[in-house]
Amino acid sequence: MLIRNVRPWGGDASDLQILDGRIAAVMPHDPARADDGSSVDGRGRLAMPSFSDVHCHLDSNRVGLPFRPHTGRPGVWGLTMNDREHWREDPPVAERTTALLGRMIERGTTRVRSYAQIDADSGLERFEGVLAAKEAHKDRAEVEIMAFPQAGLLLEKGVPELMDQALASGAAVVGGIDPCTLDKDPVKHLDIVFGLAEKHQAPVDIHLHEPGHLGVFSTDLILERTRALGMQGKVTLSHAYELGNVDEATTRRLIEEFADLDISMATIAPAQQMHALPLAELTRAGVRVGLGEDGQRDYWSPYGNGDMLDRTWQLAFTNRYRPDELIEHCWAVASRGGAAILDPSLERLTSTADRPGVSVGDAADLVLVDGDTVAAAVMDRGTDRTVLRAGRVVADQLQLV
Amino acid sequence: MLIRNVRPWGGDASDLQILDGRIAAVMPHDPARADDGSSVDGRGRLAMPSFSDVHCHLDSNRVGLPFRPHTGRPGVWGLTMNDREHWREDPPVAERTTALLGRMIERGTTRVRSYAQIDADSGLERFEGVLAAKEAHKDRAEVEIMAFPQAGLLLEKGVPELMDQALASGAAVVGGIDPCTLDKDPVKHLDIVFGLAEKHQAPVDIHLHEPGHLGVFSTDLILERTRALGMQGKVTLSHAYELGNVDEATTRRLIEEFADLDISMATIAPAQQMHALPLAELTRAGVRVGLGEDGQRDYWSPYGNGDMLDRTWQLAFTNRYRPDELIEHCWAVASRGGAAILDPSLERLTSTADRPGVSVGDAADLVLVDGDTVAAAVMDRGTDRTVLRAGRVVADQLQLV
Structure with a gap:
């Protein structure tokens, strides 16, 4: 052919x-x-x-449905509860996830790491919805599902057990979230996450919104466990909005440790990108970085449209990149950068000139x-x-x- | 009808x-x-x-021409020289300005304040090109031209005289730029700008990229002259990227003084929006704010496409707005907010709920x-x-x- x-x-x-x-x-x-x-x-x-979307929440999306005014209260908990109060008003999860994944494929994405929210309210219903989308498009895209404790692991009963069930039923990645600010017990939170990872021999992906040095503290706890458990190459930090918003020596140390422990990173190209670790320096240090679309027109945010090329533009824009090499590097990150997170055997980017x-x-x-x-x-x-x-x-x- | x-x-x-x-x-x-x-x-x-683009550089654009890799060196001077070295390789200014203005109108813009670069290299050639675009589309959009000393007023001979000629030949606004960092003599720079404004009874629009407290220093010099010359309501600050990146008391004072002297502001929704004065607070203080597209696919930057609706999305995104009222406010700013800068007799926005x-x-x-x-x-x-x-x-x- x-x-x-x-x-x-x-x-x-x-x-x-x-x-x-x-x-x-x-x-x-x-x-x-x-x-x-x-x-x-x-x-x-x-x-x-083709694109690899390494951080998306297929299960929360409302793309293609009548637009719904935003009703979220600020903060992770307020936004989670806004979703919880309303998501059952929407068509079934499997229908929404399958539609959005189809749209993402039409626009050029063939590899996906999707979050599937696991919480006391929804049980495994959302996870099963993401599983249905994966099955529906199995010949068109490769989908890796993360069991994701959006509402924490400790605040409501039974969540670790639900995570365990999801991991036994097709989820391939263990998610964690804001070890300090959500569950407010970072050691217990991370012990559960890494315990499940050990049990299921699965990689870990931690959703980190925590500000400044608090984000660095959580990151250090994650690095410590990665080293202790020999999980080099199997841990991803998602968002990590604020790790470049502390002193330069600390951010430099983090980049070095990420390279040393082969921690990968998933960014969604947020408006506050200037507070994150610098993309080109991560690449030059050999740290795998991928791009994702996060929630798309959901109870969290009205942004997002299933188009990773739009998001690639956003990655260039938020990094204030003008030279062609750096703008083109954004496509390399959005495609093969993310692919090397989902399949660590693939060659990684080590220069902004890699194509x-x-x-x-x-x-x-x-x-x-x-x-x-x-x-x-x-x-x-x-x-x-x-x-x-x-x-x-x-x-x-x-x-x- | x-x-x-x-x-x-x-x-x-x-x-x-x-x-x-x-x-x-x-x-x-x-x-x-x-x-x-x-x-x-x-x-x-x-x-x-419809949209009002209150800050665009029609004369520098290369929209619709074969894409040209970015060759600019950093900084205003480096980028200005990059443009100077290459712009004569392009089709005539009038052709490029007329094409882009047509595209902007097709996408919904009917009011424009366009910069026309006046410098020792191009003389009045760019100004005449913008004038030609204004004439070509005179039944479709209202265009106000700013005589803009992109390469400073003091660094090269004859620029104030060229500015004077442009203002006598159809330019309606006197531009200034970075009084400290470009000409390095803020008093002389501003005396020329405000002198031309007095002579031609024209409003002033100052392009301010200066960082942190240096930007505040230049702003204070501008406020002083606005007050002394009774130019309330006739001065615009463009960009002013950094006036929200100093201590809170200073940014609060600036917002109060802008309201008091009726200084208006033009933003281009930059990636570093979080360092600018907060949009919703400016509106609530009664400060007129408009939106612009800046340079569009030119020697300065590859971004921009003539679509103010795209730029309105960018204004919402860079402000991290999720509530519908604030996202819709961005359209109000992009349309009537800017219109009230170009025509101060129009009603101004004073609430993010104004429609x-x-x-x-x-x-x-x-x-x-x-x-x-x-x-x-x-x-x-x-x-x-x-x-x-x-x-x-x-x-x-x-x-x-």
Whole structure:
């Protein structure tokens, strides 16, 4: 099978030969090249690695439903309760998760780490909804589910047991959240999280909103457990909005420790990005960083639309990147950066100039999209996209909805 | 003439009667209402006040041209020189300004304050290019031109004289820039700016990138001159990125003084918005604030696309607004907030709940756009737009380009 007339990472017009779902050859584009009828016409578009959304909450989304005014009270607990009071008014979780995942795939995402909220109110209902979306799209995207204790592990009865059940039933990652500010007992919280990780031999992903040095304190507790349990390479910190908002020596130490323990990071490109650890320095230190869309038009926030290219623009914008190399690095992070979190065997980014994913030997997980250059494509966010997973077209000719 | 079946600010389906370019009546929508054949079919879309872009650089844009990698060196001088070294490689200024202004109108902007760079290199050539765009679209948008000394007033010979010529030839506003960090002689810089303002009886708009307390120092010099020359209501501060990044007492004092001297502000919704003066507090203090798109895909930055609805989303995002009232306030700022800077006789916003511009007596300067609610429209940024100025359709059925 051939993908004809595409420009890998903005390079020369090429034809890609696909064998067994992988790129077997990258050849100069030749309009006269023989074609068995199964080829994809790239029409001169860019061929880019498809997106990996490493931090999204499929189960909370209301994308495509009538818009609902925001009623959340501030803070994690207030927003969690706002969701709890209303989510049963919506169509079933499986319906909403399946619809959003389909939309994400149409726009170029083929790998997902989705949170599935586990709490005393919803039990495993949301987890099962995310499982249904994963199953519905299993040929189009790879979905890894995190069992996520959104309302804490200690505040309500039975949550660790529900987490344990989810991990025995298809959840692949153990989630944790704000060890200090939510459960207010960081040691107990983290002991449960890492205990479940040990029992299920699963990686850990901690959702960290805590400010300044409190966030650093929680992070240090996580680093300590990662080292003690030999979990190098298996721990992700999500958000970590504030780890760059303390003294420079501390943030430098954290980057070094993250590299040393192979802690990965998931960012959602927040408006307060300037308080986070600096992206380019994380990459240069060899720390795996991925991008995610977080909650999308849900009880938490009206933002988000299932489009990782929009979010890639947001990553560039919030980092105030202007040089093309850095803007294009955002696509590398949003695609292969995240992929290396979900599959640590994949090569990681170590330079902002790395442009992986469209070479001989790579899985043909691709987005074809218009753009003079990759930076132009990030700015323009064109809608004429063709999405391939393992060399097979899984979405084409996106119509704006 | 009628605009049928629209929802003003998200309200009930209505028919708007237009007389002499103004809204003469807002009536419940009645499909059977008599029609002389000149009506506009709103198709149930929102009817919103059209946008006012109060801070854009029409003359520097490269929108629609082949994407050019960013070559700017950091800092205002480095970026100015990058532009100077390359801008003559592009099509004539008049062509580029006219094309972008047309695109801005298609997306819903009908009022513009555009910078026209005046410097020793370009003389009046850029100013004349902006003048040509203003003339080309004179029936579709109102354009106010600022004579803007991008490379300073003191560093190169003859700039004040060029500014004087521009102000005698159609420029309506005197620009200034970073009194301390660019010319490095704030008193001389501001004396020239305010001297030209007095001579031409023109308002002043100062482009302020200066950090922290240096920005406050320059601002205080500007406030002093505003008071001494009786220029209340005629001075705008643009950018002022950093006036919220000092001690709280100082930022509070500045907001009070801006209200007292009727200083207005133009923001471009930068990524570092959290360092600026707080938008909602400015509004509540009665300070006029408008939104602008700044440079758009130019030698300074690859961002910007002529779409003020995108920029309105950016204003909400960078302010981390989630409640609907605040998100909708961003549209009020982007439309009537800016309009009150360009025409101080217009009513100003004094509450984040103000929803002006679509009532009996208002000029029929409107955008019709899809949206369940106004906040949903800001999130979705739909492309099916009809734009009216003074009751006349000036753009319709936007096709994505």
